[in-house]
Amino acid sequence: xxxxxxxxxxxxxxxxxxxxxxxxxxxxxxxxxxxxxxxxxxxxxxxxxxxxxxxxxxxxxxxxxxxxxxxxxxxxxxxxxxxxxxxxxxxxxxxxxxxxxxxxxxxxxxxxxxxxxxxxxxxxxxxxxxxxxxxxxxxxxxxxxxxxxxxxxxxxxxxxxxxxxxxxxxxxxxx
Numbered sequence: 001x002x003x004x005x006x007x008x009x010x011x012x013x014x015x016x017x018x019x020x021x022x023x024x025x026x027x028x029x030x031x032x033x034x035x036x037x038x039x040x041x042x043x044x045x046x047x048x049x050x051x052x053x054x055x056x057x058x059x060x061x062x063x064x065x066x067x068x069x070x071x072x073x074x075x076x077x078x079x080x081x082x083x084x085x086x087x088x089x090x091x092x093x094x095x096x097x098x099x100x101x102x103x104x105x106x107x108x109x110x111x112x113x114x115x116x117x118x119x120x121x122x123x124x125x126x127x128x129x130x131x132x133x134x135x136x137x138x139x140x141x142x143x144x145x146x147x148x149x150x151x152x153x154x155x156x157x158x159x160x161x162x163x164x165x166x167x168x169x170x171x172x173x174x175x
Contacts, residue, residue, distance in 0.1 A: 004082040004141060006030050007042050014054075030082065031066035039089060041069050043079040048072045050149070070166075071096040071148035081134075083107065083142045089134040093165040096148040100125040105142030108135040129154040131165060 006027040013023040028042045043066070071077040073095065080103070083089065091112055106120040112131040119125055129151060136142045154162040 002141075003036065004030055004040060004143060007044075007080055009044050029066060031068075033066075033068055037084065038087060039084070040082045041066075041079055042082075043067070043069050043077065045078045046072065046075065047077075048075045050074065050076060052076065069146070069148075070094075071150050074150045076150070077146070077148040079148075080143055080145050083134055083136045083144070085136055085139045085141060087136050091131055091133045091165070093129060093131040093162060094148065095129065095151055095153055095164045097129075097151045098125070098127040099147040099149075100127065101145045103143040103145050105136065105140045106138060107142045107144060108137055109133075110135055129162065131162075 006029055008025070009028050010025045011023045013021055015021050028044060030040045030042050032038070032040045046069075049072075069077055069079040069081070071094065077096070083105075091110075102119050102121050102123050102125075104121050106118055108116050108118055109125060109127075110116045110133045116135075134142075134144075153164075156162070
């Protein structure tokens with residue numbers, strides 16, 4: 001399998017006199033926490049709280065050790081995920097509101113109730129705490145960009161609180 005290219009990240013900021021400047025222009029390392037043949041990630045920015053500050057330097061993505069992208073409670077996360085052909089991500093729920101853009105390829109978004117939707121390159125998803133999985137049923141890789149915002153846990157009418165259900169590794173087998 002051909003590995004995805006490391007995405008380019010351009011960060012702006014301000015000079016001491018307030019003039020806009022480019023702070024960095026760099027390729028962000030793609031992180032393979034489960035091995036080279038499964039999903040990979042590149043995290044561009046994580047903030048612990050909202051609103052964020054536009055004062056001072058931003059920590060560059062290259063200076064941050066790679067890790068699984070997790071949105072801090074009350075914070076934000078900006079990242080991409082690369083899903084190889086014929087690969088399925090285990091069912092999971094995050095405690096965030098996720099704004100997603102399928103950048104290349106296509107992906108099946110499957111919900112725990114059995115419903116599925118195919119989302120193609122250039123299409124968008126807003127996901128609010130749903131238990132879901134990503135399935136790439138094609139022979140092409142899929143890249144999805146995410147902006148995640150920390151959110152309250154989903155609370156059902158009967159008072160049941162839906163907890164985060166994170167996966168620990170790749171699902172065995174493929175879709």
